Amino acid sequence: MIVLASKSPRRKEILKDLGYDFIVCPAKKDEVFDLSLGLDEALKKVAESKAKEVREFFSDSIIISADTIVCLDQKILGKPKSKEDAIKTLNALSNRRHQVKTGVCVIYKNQTFLHVETTDVYFKKLTEQDIISYVNSGKCMDKAGSYGIQECDFVDHIEGDYTNVVGLPKYVVESIMKDVAL
């Protein structure tokens, strides 16, 4: 059996698109970033801790987990704490390039696979009106960087994988799953 250790509806959709049969069991513990490890290693650890938490309940299953962050000038922009925070973040991203990083973890018995995928995202120049009306829609609140590429018109173009920005890099998951020894 495959278990997706995530509450993200986007991750569920992406995994469904890949054609897998799976159940969903989100991890509940708070995410702790140990930045002394460096960004990518810290992100892997967060993804791994979600998978490990869920493995406690499904020891014979393949567990898939992920964590997504937005990085601007080496600073992590996570989910907004408030509407004001979201407005600040979107102003900072406007007319600039940033990175979206997703750490992916797949655990099966004694095998652990970890990968960080990075996509460069270039934002258009946003007006105050664009930002306020998006933030007022409430859609920004459960998303890293306070935006969802799938639902806003803020992105000029990207370099890299689109599904990575949405929260689960399709081709990375597919390639890891081929390496899992059943």
Ligand SMILES: Cc1cn([C@H]2C[C@H](O)[C@@H](COP(=O)(O)OP(=O)(O)OP(=O)(O)O)O2)c(=O)[nH]c1=O
């Ligand atoms: C940048 C970006 C992020 N996101 C989402 C993906 C993730 O769901 C979320 C980042 O938060 P995460 O902490 O990675 O994931 P989550 O809390 O939603 O779910 P779980 O920890 O249970 O797996 O931001 C988008 O949907 N679109 C985007 O363009």
